[in-house]
Amino acid sequence: MDKTFISIKGVAEKLGVSEKTIYRMVSDNQIPFAVKIGGQWRFKADEVVDWIDSQKQPATTVPRKKTDYHISLASALENGAVLYRIHGSNRDEIIDELLAALPYSASIDAKAVKISVLSRESVASSSMDGIAWMRPDPAMPVYLEKTMVILAFLEHPVDCKALDRRQTELLFLVLPANNTEMAILERKLWRLSMSAPFLTRIREQLTRKKLLDFIVAQEAVVFPQGPPT
Numbered sequence: 001m002d003k004t005f006i007s008i009k010g011v012a013e014k015l016g017v018s019e020k021t022i023y024r025m026v027s028d029n030q031i032p033f034a035v036k037i038g039g040q041w042r043f044k045a046d047e048v049v050d051w052i053d054s055q056k057q058p059a060t061t062v063p064r065k066k067t068d069y070h071i072s073l074a075s076a077l078e079n080g081a082v083l084y085r086i087h088g089s090n091r092d093e094i095i096d097e098l099l100a101a102l103p104y105s106a107s108i109d110a111k112a113v114k115i116s117v118l119s120r121e122s123v124a125s126s127s128m129d130g131i132a133w134m135r136p137d138p139a140m141p142v143y144l145e146k147t148m149v150i151l152a153f154l155e156h157p158v159d160c161k162a163l164d165r166r167q168t169e170l171l172f173l174v175l176p177a178n179n180t181e182m183a184i185l186e187r188k189l190w191r192l193s194m195s196a197p198f199l200t201r202i203r204e205q206l207t208r209k210k211l212l213d214f215i216v217a218q219e220a221v222v223f224p225q226g227p228p229t
Helices: 008-015 019-027 045-056 073-079 091-100 110-123 179-192 196-202 208-222
Strands: 005-007 034-037 040-044 081-086 131-134 148-158 168-175
Touching (some): 005 008, 008 019, 019 110, 073 148, 073 179, 073 208, 081 091, 091 148, 168 179
Parallel strands (some): 131 168
Antiparallel strands (some): 034 040
């Protein structure tokens, strides 16, 4: 093979994911510099290596903070954002919109976040019943100074390749400061998503203040603080 090109296997090894994931990412136009040579995908070596290295760099440069074992969805949303009428015709465009609106943008490598999130989504869509629950791929960790959650309401439903084939209307994007806070928020979101009243209220696109007040009240009921009485 021409040494100026890298194979699917080579890219998979550098990203630390399976070859199947790389095929999915190429199919979804998530990886640049892909060309077909003799019926097989190849990647221009100098460009793709620089690009891969740029995706991994923030994972070791963002300073760690003390883990908050009592982190709440409401506090993570306050660190992040509630966004309305987000445009985009696919996952790629929607994530670009979300990352462009992130607070603390100077300390965030949007490209690294995007490739990690799309890597996980390419394995299996997180969207179900019209709601996507996105987060970075644990195999390609990207950590922020503060754990934040973005809740985005889409202008129009979008096909996010959900298993139930329902188009996505809104999404939660969890961006962690560390694995522990990520795991805590995942469990809390999973538990809250089991509540029909919670999902119904979330879909109403409340104002930011009303939404946060509602989530605070819901978390207080489902996850009471202190020892049981």
